Amino acid sequence: MSSAPQPPPPPTITTLKSAFLTTQTRVLTNPLHRPTRVWESSNDELPEKQVNDALAKLNHRIQQHGKRVYAPQATRHVAEQIDALYTTAIHAPLDLPDRDHDDDDPEGEGGVSTAADLADKGVIERLPDQWPDEKGADEESKRRYEELVGRLKGLEQQRVEAQGRVARLRGLKKLLEPFEEAGEGVQRNLVGRNGEVEQELERMRMLLARVGGRVTGLRKRQEEEEEGGDGMDVDGVEGVLGRF
Incomplete structure (x- = not known):
């Protein structure tokens, strides 16, 4: 692959x-x-x-x-x-509003620090969906913040899904590694024109033709020696060949 x-x-x-x-x-x-x-x-x-x-x-x-x-x-x-x-x-301490510990910031001096790594999953999860009223901001800024946070969390979800898909594909690739022999891969095992399966079937048809000729000869010999009672069971041989 x-x-x-x-x-x-x-x-x-x-x-x-x-x-x-x-x-x-x-x-x-x-x-x-x-x-x-x-x-x-x-x-x-x-x-x-x-x-x-x-x-x-x-x-x-x-x-x-x-x-x-x-x-x-x-x-x-x-x-x-x-x-x-x-x-x-x-690497500086993050200055993010904590929704679960509002008492830690009684004076409302928190906010989103410019030092925050907005590519970090933990930081994204801690971002509030709406800008806190006590932080002070005009309506346009609040709307813009909500829009950007929503987009950021949506992109984070897409990243998680993409990482899961990559992990699954890598697992499938690992499972297919045993089939990768001499750079040919699993495709050589499929039925196709002049493929290995077709060549094997052709050899089997030739073998069946030779065996069929031998069985016909045995039948004639059995008819000639049927009075002796020790002839070969040709019907049994044909039954076995019929399974092919």
Whole structure:
């Protein structure tokens, strides 16, 4: 059985932040082509050559500044710092409203922390379906929260079902492993044109034809020697052959 191609691993926080910082760096280091129309209208007495020379020097300064300040090593370092902050926040204590222990938060200072790992099953189960009234929020925010929580719990249910299906398929694959011999798999055992089963049936037909010829000869011999009383029981032999 051919295994399905594995999806690529999800990008890390460091990779995502490095790509974002690189994109923003390109925006900041883009050269200037022409001054604005407002500046040109208020400085139309300046020769165009001097303006172009000033723009060329400014673009050169921008490029040099970008190479020094926004070097790839610096971008990578900042991305790693952001990744470290994310890791620290994920392992920090969760600040979630607990529906079973409301007395633990008498002043209503709880909430959904930005450090909460919303991909964790336990965190998803602890999320209330509705935003607590004592936390304070407008109606649009409450509606948006209920919509997102409902979608998140629905996706979690789909993930559980998908994991169960994957477990069942892996179990079936394990059961079929004994049939995978020489890379041919179980398909070679099926009845098909020029298959092993058809070849075996053809050999059996040839054997039956040879045995049938022998039985006919025995019958004739029995008729010739029936007076002796010691002939072979041809009817019994034909009965056995009829079972095929």
